[in-house]
Amino acid sequence: MLASFALTGYAGIRLLAGGQWPLVLVWFAGAALLHDLVLLPLYALADRALVRWTAGTGRTRVRAAYVRVPAALSGLLLLVWFPLIAGAAGGASAAHYEATTQLPGGVFLSRWLLITAGLCALSALWLLVRTVQRRLCGAPRRRSETKQRAAPGA
DSSP states (O other), X not given: OHHHHHHHHHXXXXXXXTSOHHHHHHHHHHHHHHIIIIIHHHHHHHHHHHHHHTGGGSOHHHHHHHHHHHHHHXXXXXXXXXXXXXXXXXXXXXXXXXXXXXXXXXXXXXXXXXHHHHHHHHHHHHHHHHHHHHHHHTOOOOHHHHOOOOXXXX
């Protein structure tokens, strides 16, 4: 935890040393407002739709997790790398990235899409393996399915 605070302090000092701290504060406040007022209701609504869509399966929470995890990881990557993903090969962000790292900057959209597809495929494969494993091993049923309630007074 102390190492995390030290790293955060170092990054904060480096970020604010450039004299652009007002822009950092505006960005931070804007990001918080954008998340709380726009993004949170959107992904809460998408999650409700997912749960409702899988409601008939009986394993709503389990199956929904196989969509939530790759979607969350893909969204996190999009959030972190959005300027480079959204900017075409000739964008200012890509040009700055190329000048700083000497690496091509116009490949982020295709790489993000490939990573997203890979995460979804890995999640689908994992769900398939778990489903087959459960059926082959004859996984015990949940207690509510096997337990019979005795009639009162019986």
